[in-house]
Amino acid sequence: MNTIITRFPPSPTGYLHIGGARTALFNWLWARKNAGQFVLRIEDTDEARSTKESVDAILESMEWLGIDWDDGPYFQTQRHDIYNEHIDRLVEQGHAYYCDCTPEEVNAMREEAKAKGLKPMYNGKCRNRGLKKGTNTVVRLKTPDTGVTIVDDIVKGSTAFQNTEIDDFIIQRSSGMAMYNLAVVVDDITMGINTIIRGDDHLVNTPKQILIYQALGAPLPVFGHVPMVLGSDKARLSKRHGAMSVGEYKKMGFLADALINYLVRLGWSHGDQEFFERQELIEKFDLEHLGRSAGMFDMDKLYALNAKHIQKKKPIELGDDLVPHLADLGIEAQNDVFTQGVIETLQPRSKTLVEMAQGAAFYYMDEIEFEEKAAKKFLKPETSDLLNKCAHALEELCDFSQGPQEEMFKQIMEETGLGFGKIAQPLRVAVTGTTVSPGIFEMFIALGKEKTVQRIRKAAQFCTAQG
Structure with missing residues (x-):
């Protein structure tokens, strides 16, 4: 069996977003599952919109997610000679030709076709003229006049495209710049890519790309076009649904493993299982269970999954x-x-x-500031003696673990006649400044005896000062 080689080809015209991250993840998981290769390629031919800042942000986001690559990153702007070599070969072998039709002429051809109720297309005027390369010539692929081009897709099944509806499309601009479809196919061929998982918005390009593969005499890769990610209202995912850059999720405090877990489940399933650790995903991921319906992005589910990953680590x-x-x-x-x-x-x-x-902030404070409402309710003048009593008892403990603390509190409850809550809440405010905190015993243990006692005594002084 040939080594599985997948790829992720982001355009550096912005940050890495959820849809792109999911595409990268599917390809990365399939490569890792099969001990294959994962290639990173930067498709930066849109030089007007591509920026180094975007490249850096994409790489940083992938590194944070732990999606590592085995080859690359390659940059399309550094591969013009490779594209030109393949274009020249297509022309020499009669699979492509030079065309000098002006944009106005092509538009007229399309309008004429529309007027006849046909699909607006280039009519092949230059196909048999035998033109040579000139300053204003483009290169067009000579597409079949009959038959169908079939896209065999592991997600969507087989889709047939009528060749009569695919015109002789441009593969090289008059500037000498290779067009997207040509560059992508040449890259995938020369990099040995044999499995392509991408969003189904690319499906319209696939028949054209297949025709280029065939013209170059290259075997077709396995294609898998996954549905787009939608918002919970089934509309195209946008910022109001949570469609931020991957870096924003990091800033919001999500774990990389949790985001990966969630993204995979937006388009793949393994029974009813929701929680996956990274290695488990690599072991269980397959192409057969990629979903045919769009994944619905739900921030509440992401928060819940993140909480589970935090608890698990x-x-x-x-x-x-x-x-x-x-x-x-x-x-x-x-x-x-x-x-x-x-x-x-x-x-x-x-x-x-x-x-x-x-x-966690209160653990690191040198001085605790008491919330006004909490202090008014729990740090009254008469609470001073109770706090000093607790501080002394805690200080006397040789073993500061939970068991001895519980015994100490039982004794204070017996001596004072107070329930645990009546003792614990003033202590909680004394140590944290608020009425909400982790469990009293685990909090004292984490803070340590010295800081705990010191804070309780300061709170007792605060109580006295209120008298």
Whole structure:
């Protein structure tokens, strides 16, 4: 069996978006599943709109997602000689010809066809004139006058295109620049691409590309055209649905593994399973279960899946991802034992890393600021003695784990006659400044005895000052 070689060919006219990332992912998974090759090609022939900033952003997004490439990146603007060589061969072998018809003449041909109720097309005027290359000549592919071109597609099945509706299309502009369809086919042939998974918006180009393959005497690759991703209202995906660049999802605190998991499930299934880890996706991915209907993008499902991935990972695995989000809040932190302890307390209740960073902020504060409403309710003058009592008892513990803490609180409950909630809420406000936090015991353990006791004593002083 030949080595599977797939590719991803983004145009650097903007950032990497959800649809492009999903296409890259399908090709990458198929290559990895089969121990094949994944090629990255930058289709930058639209020089007016292509930018280095976009190239860098695309590469950065792919690296963050962990979609690594085995070959490339190639740039089409550096491959003109290769395209010209193939175009010259097509002309020499009679599969293509020079045409000097002006745009006005071609438009007139199309209008004439429309007037006859036919498809507006170039009428082949220069096909048999034997023109030589000139300053204003384009090159057209000589397409069949009869028969059909069949696209065998692993997703959509077979689709037949009537050759009479495919005109002799341009493969090289008068400037010498190769047209998209020619460049793509030559790239795929010379790079050995034998499996092409792409959006079904490219299906209209496929019959033309097949004719170029045939003219060049090259075998056809396997084609798979996957439906577009739609919004939850079944409209074309836009920013209001969540169609942001991949980099935006990173900023919002999504994990790369969660976004990959979600993107795969937008167009592929493995029974009813929703949660996949990366290696599991590589092992289970196949082409037979690529969906024929459009995937519906749902931010709520992405948030839920991200939360599951956060819960599944070890704190040390999340540390490097969390630290930049803490930095965005002005918090200097390292992926150390302290931060990993903090993460452990927040994993069960964090949907994103941004949410986790916000929830973690109090751990890193030198001085706690009390929310006015919380302080008014729980840090009253009469609460001072209770807080000092708890601070002293906690300080006396030789073992600061949860068991000894629970025993200590039972004793204080007996001595004061107060329920656990009446004790825990003032302590929570004392340590965090708010009424919402991780569990009291796990929070104290993560914060450490010294900081915990210090904060409780400061809160007791605050209570006294309110008298």
